[in-house]
Amino acid sequence: MGLFANIRAGIREVNRRYERPELKTTLFTRICLVCLRAYLLLMVALMLFALVHTAMSGGEAVKQAAQPAALPPSP
């Protein structure tokens, strides 16, 4: 419990320390960050979809990839 309490305290301290961004947010910076958020939301959603899809399909793609490939015959 002591360890988790320390971790929680550390996280709160980090959040407090970095509460206000130091970088001056110009219009260009704000546009970049908004585009980045949209991009990342899309990527994370796709990854979750792919994970669920892989799990529901029984991991067929994984099964195939896990089969050891035959080595080429020796010359």
Place this chain on the structure above:
Amino acid sequence: MHPRVERLPSSRLGLPARVFYVSRRVLKLLKMFAVLAGPGIIVMVADNDAGGITTYTVTGAQYGFHLLWFLILLGPVAYYVQEMTVRLGAVTKRGHAEAIFAAFGRFWGWFSLLDLVLTDWLTMITEFIGMTAAMSIFGIPAWLTVLACWLIMGAMIMSGRYWTWEKVTLLFCVLNLIYIPAAFLVRPSPGEVLRNSLIPHLPPGGFTNTLFFLIMANIGTTIAPWMLFFQQSSVVDKALKEKDIAFGKLDTAFGALLTVVVAMVLIIVCGQLLYGQPIEDAAMAARAILPRSRFIGTVMAIGLFDAGLLGAVCISLASSWAFGEVFGWAHSLNQKVREAPWFYAYYFFDLLLAGAVTLLAGPRLLVLITLFVQVIATTLLPAALVFLILLLNDKKTMGKYVNTPWQNVANVSIVLVIIVASTLYGLSVVFPSLFG
């Protein structure tokens, strides 16, 4: 300098004296470079990790020498991205994780940190997979390889001096060059190598899905998110100053050259010996080569082990430094274990967990990890690159080391290409049928 000589203008010095003083100056610069070099060479050579070696061997086996020109193009790309971290680290004296937290706030800071930690840990597992596969060629069981790796990687950082760790790691980097003699032994046609290196062209068969995947894989392996965090933190831990930035850039450029050379060598070796064969990873390539040339096959296996080891050390340190920077722990390799307990604890925890998963997980889980780590990395790389460029354009912080307009043009172009390529690659791994 001799007082009498000192009074003479240089134009009046005799040729031998001029040669002497020029060579002394060059020697002095080389000594300075030897002292200051390290982060750039290490990060670039470690970039040729187990995953990278696999990518290059598959590229050579699939397309022969036809993609050599593409590898040469990636060298400057890697340099332009990594040299930004040198400037940022030397000027701000902050690691990349801390810089993101400070500049962009909590949300982006936590996103970057947690994504880095997850990507790094999964990549570490792939490094251990590569190392165990390499050593299995010599009949060494996986558990022994993992145990030896833990001991080696642990010993590497226990000196309590960044300098010692750096020099030991540079030795392992030199070992990574073990592939180079193999490129000469396979006796490739020099004309063919030159032609394929200098003339951009599509390989026979044109632009196929397989070519697309390999190009994306090569891009993805050349610029990895952990590299940005590692090099910047390493620059800070090495205490490079602003006046050292020029040497830091040279260090990075030299490292980029080495990484391209090793990549090309691997493509040449595999292109010459394994062209057209269904090679899926570097260990398989080494096994396939062994019957034909015991020396080259052994070199391939040792090189793969070394690549995995270097990658694992650097990736684990990248995460440890990032955590230490953000949480305010002592986080320097110049501190002993009792002075920076959490820094070392995280490093060892990372290693032990990755090694344990490699030993205990079944092949399906390991394949899933190998597939998805590439996808997860695509979420971090664009963000890390965008942050890097925004930070390098902050004139208030960077002063005279702020990005010039031409640097912005080059870096933004690179970032846009990487974002598109990384996204397409991530999508192609997750949805293979999307691209036919």
